[in-house]
Structure formats: structure tokens, C-alpha cells
Amino acid sequence: MPTPETSPIRELDVRPMLQAGEEPFQAIMEAVSALAPGESLRLVAPFRPVPLFSVMANRGFAAQDRALDSGDWEVVFSPVDDVQIEAGLTAGSSPSAAFWAEPVQELDLIELEPPEPMVRILEALEGLQPGDVLFALLAREPVFLFPELAKRQHEWAGNFDASGTAYRLLVRHGGGRAHG
Template identity: 40%
Template sequence: MMNTTTKPDFINSAPKLELDVRPSLASGVDPFSLIMKNIDTLKDGEILHLINTFEPLPLYNVLGKRGFNHFTENVDGIFNVYFFKSDAGFEAPSQESPTISKIETVVEIDVRELTPPEPMMVILEKLRDMDEKSILLVHHHREPMMLYEKLDEIGWEAVTNKINENYYKVVITRKL
């Protein structure tokens, strides 16, 4: 995230692709795939303006690995998140520089109906078939605390976002 609380001027002047995911969320559709498709259509110097009902914390990590930085503002509970290429001459992200190839595949699984240890087993099994150009989006009924150490051991990392009680989204990516 940028080290400022005021929207930088370049965001106001750059061309934007606006994506309001609130209707998708209201109808129960996960907008992650739609967001990734829109990111892939951005032209040089263009910014994705994402409008959301919550701050998409896992998305910061996923897009950061693809070379994107972001600026977020919360206006009356509506999150306006601006994603832009870090190499466009703007402030670089504070985390490691992204070196992974472009994400080509998003694999999505739902383990909310499984009982422990089945969710962890299903997740680890699915990761065996995935490469560094893939990410795993998991719909989980709780934060998978026991999973994090296992992921670290096999070269993966996760970002978890609590959507509501008994519903967590876990985005799992290869470590840089």
C-alpha cells in the first residue's frame, strides 16, 4: 500500500477501468475470477478501480506478486481500491519485488462442509497438482491455523480474509 492517506494525483489523472463487484457479492457470486480477468485486460498506465463492500486484503498479496501496487480509500463503508503496475514510476510496494510469472490458473475449492482434518488434506492434495503459475482460492468455514506451517514447509503461503462468521476466503500462492 502506498504511504499516504491522500489519493495521489496520478490516480485522478490516469485512465481507469472501473469494476463494481457489489452486485456480484449481493447475488452470492465470488468476484475473484472477474477481478483477475479485468486485471489481465489493463493497458499500460491504466488503473483498475475496484469498488467493494469490504477491504480485499488477500487480493493485495495476490496482485502484489503480479507487480501491482494499490491505494485504498474507505468512503462510508464502500472500499475504492485502485490497482496499478508498480513499475509505472509510482511508489513500489514495501514487500518483496514480484518475480513470479503471470498467474495463469485460479483453482477454487470449497471445504466448508468437511470436518477436520479433511479440509487440510484436500487443500494439500490439491496443491500437489499445482505449479507457480496457479493460485488456490479456498472457501473455508474457519481460519485454517494448522495449515500455515504445513504450507510453509512445502513452499506455499496463504492470506486469509474473514468474510463473515463461519466463512473465510484463503488465497494460497507459491512463495517468492
């Protein structure tokens, strides 16, 4: 596994965006999508971007952060070995999913058009207790749902069925606890 010191690093400074009143999340996700295999992302921000840590962990990146002398923060997101890909799960799936309880609720959302599946999943999660698991069947991989789940501190694991026509998603209610 490459370490942050040995892997190539792409840099993104979001301070100018934030100073201009812009939301940098999309630019960060675009930078991550543009990374080559094994490449890391060095992010510079005016604060420690804690919510981004779980988003990036779900995408297979470990975070190393440090405060800069200026009061700003530097975070290097480096790719980690993805054993869950070998297990057939989508990159970013929680490695602990194999140990979760059986789902307490199941949703068949395969006939719905976006954003309705995401809305229904988030609504259903509001009614669940910490640790409860939700299962959803979708027509496509819910890529826009993953950052929303991370913001709410929920974990997820998913993959396509054998035919490749349905995406199976498990979501574990995080209970609003921060993951460290």
C-alpha cells in the first residue's frame, strides 16, 4: 500500500472557494474522481474538515491531518487497500457490514426515479434507532446518497446483484455519533 510520502499527491486548496462563499464539496469530489490509482489528495482548508473524513473513508481513503502554522489545516487523503472490493462490495462499503444485524426494514425502490429513492431512504432512516439496519433495492448505484449518509454518520455497504440490474444497499443507522 502506498504511504502518503511515497504515493503521488494531487493538491486542492479550498480556502479561496470558501472565502468567495462557495461550497467546495463538489470540487473536492471531482478532484477525488480524477485521482489516478494509488494517488493521494492533499487538501488545504481554513478548518479541520471532520465530516469529510467519513465521506472519504467510504470512498477508500485514510486521512492524516495536521494544523498549519497559519491556523489552517492540511489533510492528506491516501488510498487504502480495499478488501471489500474482493468480497464483491462497492468501493466505500463499510468493512464491518458482515457483522451487522438483519435489516429491520426493507424498501423496494427499483421502479422510482431519482431523487425519490434517496428521499425515501433518508426518511426511513429517521424512524430507525441507532444500530438498526435498512435494506434497499435500487435500479442504480446511489452515488449522491453516499455523502448524505456520511453527513448523518450512517454506514453503508452495497453492490449490484449477479445480473447487474439491481443495486442492493444496506444502511446502518449511526445514531448521530461521530466516528473517529
